[in-house]
Amino acid sequence: MPTLDDLPPYRRAKLLWDYAHFGVPGIEDMVRERAGQPCRLSGVVVPASPRVAVLGSDGRRHLMSDGRLICSDRASAQGWEHRQYCAWGQTPQGPVEDHRVAEAYQSIVAGWLVRLVDEGVPPESVPVEQRCGGGPYGGFHYWPPPPARTSAVRRLRAALVDALGPDCHLCHALPGAMVDHDYATGLVRGLLCKFCNRVVEECPHVDGCPKADYMTNPPAAHLVLRYPPSLAWKPKESTRQQKIALLGFDPLAEWRPS
Structure with missing residues (x-):
């Protein structure tokens, strides 16, 4: 052992x-x-088809390949379902990104629906601040x-x-x-x-x-x-x-x- x-x-x-x-x-x-x-x-699993960045109704670009959004849990009649897990640590000086060095751990899960607006652009052309951070x-x-x-x-x-x-x-x-x-x-x-x-x-x-x-x-x-x-x-x-x-x-x- x-x-x-x-x-x-x-x-x-x-x-x-x-x-x-x-x-x-x-x-x-x-x-x-x-x-x-x-x-x-x-x-x-690496998608078989090339990834494109599609504009969503939330104003962010979402990666699509093989007919689905990589950052979405599933599609519904109202749009593509999204979830994003957010965690942070709390210190006497305020919140910090690394919860392991904090006195308390806090987290939330945000959820929203996205409708697609265009056919997509090359992913490398999208600024970081416009990229969706949803998905597992x-x-x-x-x-x-x-x-x-x-x-x-x-x-x-x-x-x-x-x-x-x-x-x-x-x-x-x-x-x-x-x-x-x-x-x-x-x-x-x-x-x-x-x-x-x-x-x-x-x-x-x-x-x-x-x-x-x-x-x-x-x-x-x-x-x-x-x-x-x-x-x-x-x-x-x-x-x-x-x-x-x-x-x-x-x-x-x-x-x-x-």
């Missing part, structure tokens, strides 16, 4: 960080209970990703696309949007969709799971690309103190710059 200590050191530390609210015993239990049950990937994981996972903000990351993304293709190098179903790297080594692991990039390091499996296998044998390892240290993830000091309060120690102290 695998234990938390069977994970590579950095993966162990990151799991403690991400699930600090469970406490060390709770995380140990999760590793044991999830053994033999691989993590789910996005579960998305948010419609943004199906849109072509916007250019990276820095030239260094744009070059890394281009190298990954040239060598390994434009779709997510983990689930292979959604457009690759994020240059993923190992924070312990700085080496780029691959190009991930937004969903996989958000959850890959929450994987509690030692092996036998697509996410664990991706981290153990990164598809981009042979390219030896390094992520710019100045752009690496840096949690807020208040977040670090919250993790210490939950665990009694900083699990990422070994990799934190002095």
